[in-house]
Amino acid sequence: MVLFAFTTLLGNLYYVDNAIIYMNKKKEPSKQFMKIFYVFCTLIVFVGAMIPMDAAWAMAEITMGGMTLINLPTCMGMGKTAINCLKDYEKQKKEGKNPVFKASAIGLNEQELDFWK
Numbered sequence: 001m002v003l004f005a006f007t008t009l010l011g012n013l014y015y016v017d018n019a020i021i022y023m024n025k026k027k028e029p030s031k032q033f034m035k036i037f038y039v040f041c042t043l044i045v046f047v048g049a050m051i052p053m054d055a056a057w058a059m060a061e062i063t064m065g066g067m068t069l070i071n072l073p074t075c076m077g078m079g080k081t082a083i084n085c086l087k088d089y090e091k092q093k094k095e096g097k098n099p100v101f102k103a104s105a106i107g108l109n110e111q112e113l114d115f116w117k
Contacts, residue, residue, distance in 0.1 A: 002049040009045050013038065081106065 016037075021028055048056050084106035092099040103110050 002046065005045045005049055006042075009041055013041060081108070 017034075048059070085101065088101070088105050089099045103113055
């Protein structure tokens, strides 16, 4: 269980690194902050592996619920963009084209985007 948790942590830390850099306006946090963060995450893995299984599952369910509370409003906020993408795709298919996504076709400002240009 510890090995599974540790390897899962490594994968998730990759995502966290990218998210922290993105939220920090593409500036990497200090090495000291990241070392402290990694030690904290590693300790959490070992604590999680040592506590009773029902307590670990309860904590996992609570944190998953927290992520849901964050993700649902985000999905709702992005819903209009997703629907506009679908409509653009369907329009291109009806015209017999091989659909290619262009952000400007659905009203997104390409200057504000890293991808989707």
